[in-house]
Amino acid sequence: MNKNLLSINDLSREEIESILVTAAKDFLELPKRDIKKVPTLRGRTVIDLFYEKSTRTSTSFELAGKRLSADVINVKADSSAMGKGESLKDTVLTLNAYGPDIIVIRHPHVGAPAFIARYTDAHVINAGDGKGGHPTQCLLDIFSLKQEYGELDGLKVAMVGDILHSRVARSNIAGFRKMGMEVTLIAPPPLLPRGVESLGAEVAYSLDALAGVDVVYLLRMQKERHGDSGMIPSLREYIARYCVGRRHISGDQRVLHPGPINRGVEIEAELADSGENLILQQVEAGLAVRMAIMYRIIVDSAAASAEALEAGAAGEDRADADIKNIRAVG
CATH class of the missing domain: 3.40.50.1370 (Aspartate/ornithine carbamoyltransferase)
Incomplete structure (x- = not known):
């Protein structure tokens, strides 16, 4: 490292x-x-x-x-x-x-x-x-998925919620893609960053895009970073369209959330308490x-310092030998 x-x-x-x-x-x-x-x-x-x-x-x-x-x-x-x-x-x-x-x-x-x-x-x-x-959140999420699935290459992850204000999303998009995973972002347009396509993720605007993914990664609404900007028309409308419940999860899909959880906003209480989520494993x-x-x-770091010292000592030895050779020739 x-x-x-x-x-x-x-x-x-x-x-x-x-x-x-x-x-x-x-x-x-x-x-x-x-x-x-x-x-x-x-x-x-x-x-x-x-x-x-x-x-x-x-x-x-x-x-x-x-x-x-x-x-x-x-x-x-x-x-x-x-x-x-x-x-x-x-x-x-x-x-x-x-x-x-x-x-x-x-x-x-x-x-x-x-x-x-x-x-x-x-x-x-x-x-x-x-x-x-x-x-470090990205690393622990990768670890959680590795423990659950074993193989990460080709794993399909959908991240749902306030992408714009989420530091977790920025790290995880990069980290997940580095590990060979495919990422889809699901959010209303005001909660997606400008130039989102450059992040290398697919973009969708409804929970219909959850079909076919392996992992559903939920992000909370970060109202403390919204200020007075009115990022969404109303919280009630957001909940109606983007709050994920058990009815949205099928088969072997697993749910992750970095916390803190806002029950009834991005995740329904029943799903938060269900066996489909890996939240406590995270x-x-x-x-x-x-x-x-x-x-x-x-x-x-200690190993790198030791190698540097060893290399420096070796360089000094070579320099001393060169000087001796020059003197001998002279």
Whole structure:
């Protein structure tokens, strides 16, 4: 892996598969053991820096760090100097002075993780940046589908809901396609981004397009990002056309949702409680995958540093030998 995980595009398919293998082999069964910790990151420090509210992602990252035996510090915007107007740059410079190994950041502005990476020596993991992306959610979703289906190439996924404001959609479209899956986006036109065709996904405007897909991926209506723009005529009309229930699901289709769920808006309560959905499996996958990401980002970086030192030493040896040869000839 690279030093940081800022976007799903930072990872090749081979690197994604390596993370999935590590998650499945080393961490998936850990919660079922009597002792739920491993000493992998003992002596390391992880700072979780969250500027937005979160339940699943923040809890998952905190628990992942602790189960890897790292020291985990949670910094929330409303209970720190950030709430007093301190800039993101100054906050990160302050945190960097403590020498953390990993900073996990969630921020409402696109590009914030890449920005702070310029001001810290720590590894930076993007836990969601505005409408930009959510790479760890994408990885845990790929892992969930891998566990359920085995083979991902050719798997057909329909994403339904507020595509325009969804960082999950942006990461997952890219990540799913990288793994060989076919993606269809289903939403009313105002909730689709401009130039949506360039994302490499098919576009549909009704739930009729669910016929023939393997996976139905539901996205909530992100009203907090709509402002006063009136993105849809009415919530009642949206629910009538795009709320998915058990009657829309057939055969071996499975339902995913990144959470939080708005029952009765994008998903009917009966479907949310049914065996067709993999929602809790996604939560379980999130812990294993985020442990694997932190493990790989530290281990791979250490290996790369060791290789660089070895290469540097070898280069110095060759230079010394060349000098000796020159002197001998002279």
